[in-house]
Amino acid sequence: MLGIAAAIAVFVVLVGLGVFFLYNSLPGQASAPSTATPPAAAEEAGEADDSMLYIKVVGEASDVLVRVPGGEVLTDATMTQGQFLSYDHAELEVTLGDPEAVEVYVNGELKDLSEAGDGYSFMAEAA
Template sequence: MVAIGGVIVLFVTLVILGGFFLYKSLPSGNDDAAVPESAGTTADPRSEAVETGVLYIRVTGDSSDVVVRVPGGDVLADTTLKTDEYLSFEDSQPMDVTIQDPGEVEVYVHGERRDVSGEEAGYNFSVQP
């Protein structure tokens, strides 16, 4: 009788421990928890080491609508970018760019920063290859 009680206690203990460790192994929903502390970091877009390509647009403020298209042709991007989101194009083709909130973004054309912060809403410019 005592042996059967011991087996039952052992079984219940193993089930509880198994459930606990299974729960701990599930993703927590926090993306930072899935990255080991020793993982490398990503490049800071404000540093000079960032590959900006032909056109690089990054939102530094809250958000901005950005439209990039081939003149008289295809729309390459028509999106609302939020803080720290960016668009980058490597294509060697002409592009027309419209930025709804120029004060919210930083723009690089052929690797050189273009200050558009003082421009009015809906600012347009062209990029040549």
């Protein structure tokens, strides 16, 4: 009799786990927060390069929007510490959610963002 009770208990646990994992696999149902995929141009670590625009997250995180003026959005993502991106275009529109969390180099020169507030936008142009 004890063996049957143990088998039923194991069966109930396995069914419960199956339901739990099935529920969590449904879109928007995860119990833990999901991590967004970083933009294609964002990588881990890295040093400033010769690109016209180079952005590296040195703080916790920042929303970053980079686009060609009046055109294509190149990056629109929340980037986290250590991620960076770089672009070589003649002109780009850049918006930073938290300017204190990033280092921005335009044409190889560090841009002073000490006076910039949240949602700071600027135009980056090739030298």
